[in-house]
Amino acid sequence: MSGFWLSDEQEAxxxxxxxxxxxxxxxxxxxxxxxxxxxxxxxxxMAEGGWLGVAMPESVGxxxxxxxxxxxxxxxxxxxxxxxxxxxxxxxxxxxxxxxxKFGTEAQKSVSLPRIISGEDxxxxxxxxxxxGLDTSSLETRAVRTNEGYRINGRKIWTTSAQRANKILxxxxxxxxxxxxxxxxxxxxxxxxxxxxxxxAKPIPKMGRKAVECNTLFIDDLLVPHDALxxxxxxxxxxxxxxxxxxxxxxxxxxxxxxxxxxxxAAQYAKERVVFGRxxxxxxxxxxxxxxxxxxxxxxxxxxxKAAALHDAGRDCGxxxxxxxxxxxxxxxxxxxxxxxxxxxMGYAKEYDVERYFREAMIARIAPVxxxxxxxxxxxxxxxxxxxx
Amino acid sequence: MKVLxxxxxxxxxxxxxxxxxxxxxVDLANVKMSMNPFDEIGTEEAVRLKEKGVATEVVVxxxxxxxxxxTLRTALAMGAxxxxxxxxxxxxxxxxVAKLLKAVIAEEQPGVVVMGKQAIDGDNNxxxxxxxxxxxxxxxxxxxxxxxxxxxxxxxxxxxxxLQTLSVALPAVITADLRLNEPRYASLPNIMxxxxxxIDIKSTGDYGVDVANRLTVVKVTEPPKRQGGAKVADVAELxxxxxxxxxxx
Numbered sequence: 001m002s003g004f005w006l007s008d009e010q011e012a013x014x015x016x017x018x019x020x021x022x023x024x025x026x027x028x029x030x031x032x033x034x035x036x037x038x039x040x041x042x043x044x045x046m047a048e049g050g051w052l053g054v055a056m057p058e059s060v061g062x063x064x065x066x067x068x069x070x071x072x073x074x075x076x077x078x079x080x081x082x083x084x085x086x087x088x089x090x091x092x093x094x095x096x097x098x099x100x101x102k103f104g105t106e107a108q109k110s111v112s113l114p115r116i117i118s119g120e121d122x123x124x125x126x127x128x129x130x131x132x133g134l135d136t137s138s139l140e141t142r143a144v145r146t147n148e149g150y151r152i153n154g155r156k157i158w159t160t161s162a163q164r165a166n167k168i169l170x171x172x173x174x175x176x177x178x179x180x181x182x183x184x185x186x187x188x189x190x191x192x193x194x195x196x197x198x199x200x201a202k203p204i205p206k207m208g209r210k211a212v213e214c215n216t217l218f219i220d221d222l223l224v225p226h227d228a229l230x231x232x233x234x235x236x237x238x239x240x241x242x243x244x245x246x247x248x249x250x251x252x253x254x255x256x257x258x259x260x261x262x263x264x265x266a267a268q269y270a271k272e273r274v275v276f277g278r279x280x281x282x283x284x285x286x287x288x289x290x291x292x293x294x295x296x297x298x299x300x301x302x303x304x305x306k307a308a309a310l311h312d313a314g315r316d317c318g319x320x321x322x323x324x325x326x327x328x329x330x331x332x333x334x335x336x337x338x339x340x341x342x343x344x345x346m347g348y349a350k351e352y353d354v355e356r357y358f359r360e361a362m363i364a365r366i367a368p369v370x371x372x373x374x375x376x377x378x379x380x381x382x383x384x385x386x387x388x389x
Numbered sequence: 390m391k392v393l394x395x396x397x398x399x400x401x402x403x404x405x406x407x408x409x410x411x412x413x414x415v416d417l418a419n420v421k422m423s424m425n426p427f428d429e430i431g432t433e434e435a436v437r438l439k440e441k442g443v444a445t446e447v448v449v450x451x452x453x454x455x456x457x458x459x460t461l462r463t464a465l466a467m468g469a470x471x472x473x474x475x476x477x478x479x480x481x482x483x484x485x486v487a488k489l490l491k492a493v494i495a496e497e498q499p500g501v502v503v504m505g506k507q508a509i510d511g512d513n514n515x516x517x518x519x520x521x522x523x524x525x526x527x528x529x530x531x532x533x534x535x536x537x538x539x540x541x542x543x544x545x546x547x548x549x550x551x552l553q554t555l556s557v558a559l560p561a562v563i564t565a566d567l568r569l570n571e572p573r574y575a576s577l578p579n580i581m582x583x584x585x586x587x588i589d590i591k592s593t594g595d596y597g598v599d600v601a602n603r604l605t606v607v608k609v610t611e612p613p614k615r616q617g618g619a620k621v622a623d624v625a626e627l628x629x630x631x632x633x634x635x636x637x638x
Contacts, residue, residue, distance in 0.1 A: 008459050012466065012580050019574040050577035063577050 004302070006072070013054075013069055014076050020045050021080035026353050029085050032211035033356050038164055039089050039211055042082070047119030052093040055246075057101060060113035066312035067246050068305065070094050071253040078257030081353065084360040087254040088212040092160060093117070095246045096125050096169065099189055099239045103231030112167070112191060124165035124194070126156040126217055127240065134373055136171075136237060137183040141219065143172035143190065150174070150190065150229070152222040158367075162201035162215040168194045170219075171236045180234070189236035192224035208359030245311055245321035247368050252304035252321075252328030255364035259297045259335030262357045266290055266339035269352070273344075286342050293335035300327035319382045322374045329364035329371070336361040390500035390537075390559075392435040392444045394469065395490055396428040398453045398460040399510040412608040415510075424460045426572075427505025429467075430565040433572040434535060435503050436468035443537050444500075446470050450493055452486055454478050458588055465583035466575035472588040475596070483511075485593075485600035487519035492596035494524065499560065501542065506531050506564040517564035527557040531566040 006014060024042045032039050046052055055070040056062025063069070074094065078087045097116050100108055115121035132139040141154025152172050162168075168191070175186030200218040231239055267290060270281030280286050304327075307320035336358040340347035347354050365371060379385045400406060400415070401423040407416045424432075438444040449464040450473040451457040461472035475489055494502065507514035521528035529544035533552065536543045537559070546553045547566050557563075575583075593600050621627045631638045 008462070009580070009584065012459075012462065012575065013577070016466075016575050016577065016580060048576070049574060050579075054577060058581075061578075063581050065581075 010069060010072055013065075014072050016049065017046075017051060017073050017076040018080060020049050020051070021077060021082060021086070024080070024082060024086070026081050029082055030350060030353065030356070032085055033209075034350075036210040036213070038161075038213075039082075039086060042086060043089050043119060046077075046090055047117075050117075052090060052119060053117035055094055056097065056113055056117050057109075060101075060109055061117050062113070067095075067249055067308040068312050070246070071249055071305065071308050074250050075253040075257040078254040079260045080257075081261045083258045083261060083357050084209045084254065084363050085211050085356075087257070088160060088209055088363070091250060091254070092123060092125055093119075095243055095250065096123060098243050098246070099169065099230050100191055102242060103189075103235075103239050104191075105227075108191065108227070108230065116167075121167050122161065122165045123167040123169055123191075124159050124162045124215075126159045126162075126168055126170040128156065128158045130155055130157045130216070134369060136240065137177065137187070139171065139173065139187070141170070141172040142176075143174050143188060143224075145174065145226075145233075146223075149223050149225040150188075152190070152219055152224060154219050156217040156219070157215075158204070159201070159215045159217050160212060162194070162199075162217060163203060163213050165194045168192055168199070169230075171240060174233050184237040186234050187236040187240075188233045189230040189239050190224050190228045191230055192222070192228040195222055198222040207362060208356065209363060244368075245307070245317050248321040248325035249304050249307050249311065249317075251364045251368060252300060252307075252324040255328040255332030255361065256297050256301045256304065257332075258357055258361055258364075259293065259332035262336040262339035262354050262361075263290055263293055263297070265352065265354050265357075266342040269343050269346070273346075280342075280344075289338040290342060293331070293338045296327075296331035297335055300324060300331040304328055319378060322369075322377050325364070325369070326371055326374045329361075333358075333361040333365055390444050391446045391448060391497065392438055393490075393494060393497055393499035393502045394428070394431050394435045394447060394449045394464065395486075395502070395504045395516070396432060396449050396451050396460055396464050397425045397505070397508045397510075398422050398451065398457040399425045399508050402426055402509055408609050408611050412610060414606065414609050422456065422460075424463050425505050425508045425510075427507060427509070427565055427567070428464075429505075429572040430567070430569050431503045431505050432464045432467050432469060433570045434565060436573075437570065438503075438535075438537065439468065439470075448473065448497055448499065450475070450490065452477060452481060452489055452593075458590075461588050462583050463575065465586045465588075466580045467573060468579065469586075471586055473591060474588055475591045475593055477593045477600075479593075479600070479602075481593075481600055482602050482604055483513045483515035483519055484603065485598070486516050487523055488598040489593060489596055489600065490516070490520050491523045492598055494520075501537070501559055502526075502562045503535070504562070504564055506566055517562050521562040524560075524562070527561040528564075529555050529557050529561060530564040532563050533566050533568045535563060535569070 053062035054065050054073050058064040074087050129139045143150040143152045170190050174188040180186030201215040203213040203215050270286050271279050273280045304324035307317040307324045310317035339354045340358050346352050380387050401421040409416050435447045439447050447469040449469045451461050452475040531546045532544045533547045534545035540559050542557050544555050
């Protein structure tokens with residue numbers, strides 16, 4: 001969407017994904033949310049259709065398309081009613097391996113990427129730590145170079161899919177902060193086997209998206225070979241930054257997709273539910289919050305796809321990607337809230353799905369970066385105000 | 390053996406069709422268009438024949454506006470090898486379509502034509518039969534199963550009251566019914582491959598056939614709105630209504 005609407009090819013992509021998603025109905029997602037069982041069948045179907053490789057290079061079996069197309073794929077998934085239960089189950093496959101694509105050796109690429117695209121290898125991405133949060137340069141996990149490889153010790157938190165993963169992409173300090181030239185130097189990225197004898201992953205009970213677990217990782221003397229290092233030692237933070245804008249755009253469009261799913265449900269219910277002799281949707285008190293939510297979703301979506309187009313054209317998209325994440329998450333949340341309220345008491349019942357969407361909508365407001373940090377970024381980088389933290 | 394599959398771009402089956410206010414036809418502006426579902430089944434069958442090693446090439450042909458290229462791309466993404474678009478903005482009648490297809494067949498020399506039994510817009514259910522007649526080929530319509538061995542096709546047809554199995558000599562025209570197969574979803578790698586497959590663009594004039602319309606549409610109207618039902622108190626009232634108001638007993 002480098003214009004204001006989808007090209008024929010992008011429309012074909014949207015339709016292809018929608019067809020896969022159509023096989024996984026509300027009942028399927030309700031059940032994954034209740035039982036916490038990972039949506040394996042859905043992920044397998046997406047992998048079989050080649051959708052996990054949308055943004056991976058053609059040389060390793062991907063489609064070589066851009067962030068725009070990846071966004072279309074992910075939005076279609078969320079919008080189908082899969083919400084974040086579906087989107088987060090494959091989110092990491094879409095852009096997570098980008099550091100390997102961009103900075104890995106030919107051997108690393110040709111060995112790892114085809115297996116991730118096909119879904120044979122399941123990776124998790126361990127960045128955030130309990131004591132550092134958004135202040136990535138302060139992370140404490142250490143990787144010490146030895147003759148046998150790197151020895152990694154530390155803790156990570158909010159690592160998605162660690163129960164299922166057999167591979168881990170992990171960032172750790174190879175040079176202590178005080179010895180590094182800059183605080184952001186001295187961090188390194190590794191792609192290695194998820195060795196369960198060395199990594200203890202504990203799921204975190206949480207508000208929504210039960211089927212896609214998040215974990216605390218306790219890493220005790222994990223030994224990874226020298227060739228697990230991605231790119232140069234000490235440059236990990238720089239590599240990480242490259243993936244931030246795409247991730248923000250994906251969160252924005254996924255949240256918009258979720259909001260659209262909620263609105264669809266609410267409009268349907270408002271048409272069918274008759275109170276005082278007429279459908280509740282005939283009342284402006286029901287109509288206006290839903291209409292406002294639609295307007296907010298579409299506005300946020302435009303900015304998200306603009307950010308994607310800038311990214312795909314190789315231009316800076318930092319401000320747009322951040323603002324889109326902020327707007328998309330808020331619009332998605334507002335749409336879900338309005339939809340729950342339009343359902344009245346039924347909005348609180350699991351049977352109508354909107355309460356699940358409402359819980360999931362909180363994810364994009366918090367992850368991968370808080371609203372406040374986005375506003376800080378815009379204030380400082382766009383408006384030229386002094387740094388506040 | 391080459392398989393030829395004609396495909397038509399029609400209003401998507403999910404769209405609620407609206408009649409134009411002047412009653413000259415249905416409103417196509419800003420309406421989602423897709424491949425005729427029966428043609429999707431035809432394409433799927435042809436691709437399966439190729440996968441089984443029975444067919445060597447699948448050629449899809451469409452007659453319609455420039456956007457019908459998208460429809461051909463959909464078929465190419467399902468696995469067809471190349472496309473032919475006979476570009477025209479006219480809404481051709483079945484006989485004109487059959488004549489154009491006959492001309493394409495003269496050039497392409499396919500071993501079999503597999504096509505949808507009808508398009509869901511006009512519901513004419515005529516092109517396949519007309520094409521077979523013009524070519525003087527055998528026809529097997531409403532196929533729910535196709536097996537090809539050597540120079541014959543065994544085709545199971547869905548007819549009133551059961552299934553009929555025909556053996557037809559090839560080349561032949563076979564039209565697909567709903568239960569012939571379940572068309573596949575185009576995968577992303579195949580959508581990407583389809584972009585590189587060739588589509589020949591032709592015009593109706595290239596074939597030297599008479600495509601003039603012979604029918605005049607008098608008017609198009611929406612079906613009457615369904616009347617609301619009524620509750621009856623007992624069986625006696627029901628019988629009385631059926632007898633006196635509905636006149637069915």
